[in-house]
Amino acid sequence: MLEQIFNKKTLVLIAIIIAAAFTRLIPHYPNFTAIGAVALFGGAYFDKKYLSFVVPLAALFITDLILGLHSTMWAVYLSFAIIVVIGFNLREQRKPLNVGVSAVAASVLFFLITNFAVWLSSPMYPPTIAGLVGSYVAAIPFFHYTLFGDLFYVGVIFGIFELAKLKFPSLVKV
DSSP states (O other), X not given: OHHHHSOHHHHHHHHHHHHHHGGGGSOOSTTOSSHHHHHHHHHHHOXXXXXXXXXXXXXXXXXXXXXXXXXXXXXXXXXXHHHHHHHHTTSSOOOHHHHHHHHHHHHHHXXXXXXXXXXXXXXXXXXXXXXXXXXXXXXXXXXXXXXXXXXXXXXXXXXXXXXXXXXXXXXXXX
């Protein structure tokens, strides 16, 4: 049973995700980390759908324990779970254009969900449409970091695994 879950491919995927998740712990621009790319990657590559959720979200949670917990974590985890589902759409079509479009979609989704949560939970913004718009407008200067981080790390992570598959054909098999 354990051999079926933890085959070579799965172990390599887990190692890549753990290494990438720890980009949150090194100095970086706001939101320029690999964690969004990790969710997309998990959805795209794990053979078992439950591992697509468990491994990236566990990596996010472990780094959150180190960085600190906050009141809008539910929105971050919800957005990453949806990004994993976006990754499912890449399972059969991991072409660079599809991966890039999915990374952009992941960044936009994260922006919309997490800033909505900030508006809901923060006394900084009034509970009006104007307050919601204000929350989104205030976050615009940070969006490009998320977008560029997702695009950069998606290229790195997906690229590393595709190169590893060329070098080690056993990673292609289930």
